[in-house]
Amino acid sequence: MLLSNPGFAVSSTPHRMVFQSRSHWTEAEANANAVIKGKIGLHQIVGSRRNLKFISRSVSEGEALTEYDTPFPNDYIDLLKQAKRATELALKDGKQLMEIEFPTAGLGSVPGDCEGGNEMTGSMQLIREFCDILVAPEKVTRTRIFFPEANEVKFARQVFEGASFKLDYLTKPSFFEDFGFGEKVKMADRVKPEDELFLVGYPYFNVNEMIVVEELYKEAVMNTNRKMIIFNGELDCIRSGYYPSFFYPKLAALTKSLLPMMETVYYIHNFKGRNGGTLFRCYPGPWRVLRRMGNKYFCVHQQEKMPSLKEVALDILPAA
Numbered sequence: 001m002l003l004s005n006p007g008f009a010v011s012s013t014p015h016r017m018v019f020q021s022r023s024h025w026t027e028a029e030a031n032a033n034a035v036i037k038g039k040i041g042l043h044q045i046v047g048s049r050r051n052l053k054f055i056s057r058s059v060s061e062g063e064a065l066t067e068y069d070t071p072f073p074n075d076y077i078d079l080l081k082q083a084k085r086a087t088e089l090a091l092k093d094g095k096q097l098m099e100i101e102f103p104t105a106g107l108g109s110v111p112g113d114c115e116g117g118n119e120m121t122g123s124m125q126l127i128r129e130f131c132d133i134l135v136a137p138e139k140v141t142r143t144r145i146f147f148p149e150a151n152e153v154k155f156a157r158q159v160f161e162g163a164s165f166k167l168d169y170l171t172k173p174s175f176f177e178d179f180g181f182g183e184k185v186k187m188a189d190r191v192k193p194e195d196e197l198f199l200v201g202y203p204y205f206n207v208n209e210m211i212v213v214e215e216l217y218k219e220a221v222m223n224t225n226r227k228m229i230i231f232n233g234e235l236d237c238i239r240s241g242y243y244p245s246f247f248y249p250k251l252a253a254l255t256k257s258l259l260p261m262m263e264t265v266y267y268i269h270n271f272k273g274r275n276g277g278t279l280f281r282c283y284p285g286p287w288r289v290l291r292r293m294g295n296k297y298f299c300v301h302q303q304e305k306m307p308s309l310k311e312v313a314l315d316i317l318p319a320a
Contacts, residue, residue, distance in 0.1 A: 070282040072290060072297050073107060076126065083266040084134050086283040091227060095263045097217060098229045102268040110270045111234070123202045123232045128159050131199065140164045142196040148209050170203060170212045187216040197227050204234040207243065211250050214258045235259065236269065236309055264306060275317040289316050
């Protein structure tokens with residue numbers, strides 16, 4: 001069953017905040033000296049630290065939105081549709097290595113809200129639904145989906161029952177698993193000549209999994225026409241330096257080798273607390289920091305490059 005979370009469209013340009021829902025949107029332009037002028041519809045003023053001009057106008061259901069107006073999803077059905085569209089646009093632009101990242105315990109959840117095993121199970125189901133809408137029927141047998149370890153594939157066969165996707169694994173558990181080691185699997189042996197798309201599901205439980213992902217990319221994707229999508233890989237742990245380079249030199253090296261080549265095509269990360277909010281991106285739009293007011297979201301900041309989570313939590317949201 002898909003979880004749902006109320007959401008509304010949000011957009012922003014510099015010095016502008018936009019509140020948007022499916023039936024109407026309200027534009028708030030920063031203008032300290034301007035008199036509120038009506039364009040279309042009802043005018044209203046909402047309290048804010050800034051002196052803002054709010055202009056409301058109605059738009060018809062289904063009116064075309066630009067990439068800057070991508071709505072925050074209402075539920076996981078909306079989310080998967082948005083991720084599909086973002087991926088299609090990235091593929092059209094020639095992107096070869098892509099990332100999709102979002103919470104699975106609810107659209108407003110944060111890592112740790114749900115037990116790790118349940119998060120992985122949720123990701124597996126969502127991967128099935130995402131692949132069903134992304135991959136054309138004639139491409140199904142040319143799509144290989146990698147799960148973290150061989151045991152995951154056994155369960156995945158139940159989730160993917162009736163589908164012809166190729167199910168595979170990154171690592172194979174061994175006696176040394178408890179010590180942070182896994183049985184080496186040559187990725188070149190796992191790939192078939194007819195493969196065109198690789199989707200790697202949640203490679204974050206074991207530190208070796210992302211190292212194997214890099215091997216897969218270098219051996220089977222780079223300098224080919226193949227594409228790779230990393231789905232809920234929790235790559236922020238690597239970006240943020242969660243794994244000390246002294247103890248995990250190969251993992252830390254990914255910040256200079258693999259990650260710079262990656263395009264994050266769809267991303268949601270929530271921040272809780274007094275200065276809570278959401279970092280949201282849907283390719284090819286900008287990175288936006290959203291804050292919720294009632295049952296609507298509004299954009300408090302946007303930029304072209306991904307901000308660090310530390311920057312969002314300590315600088316952007318407190319100042320919004």
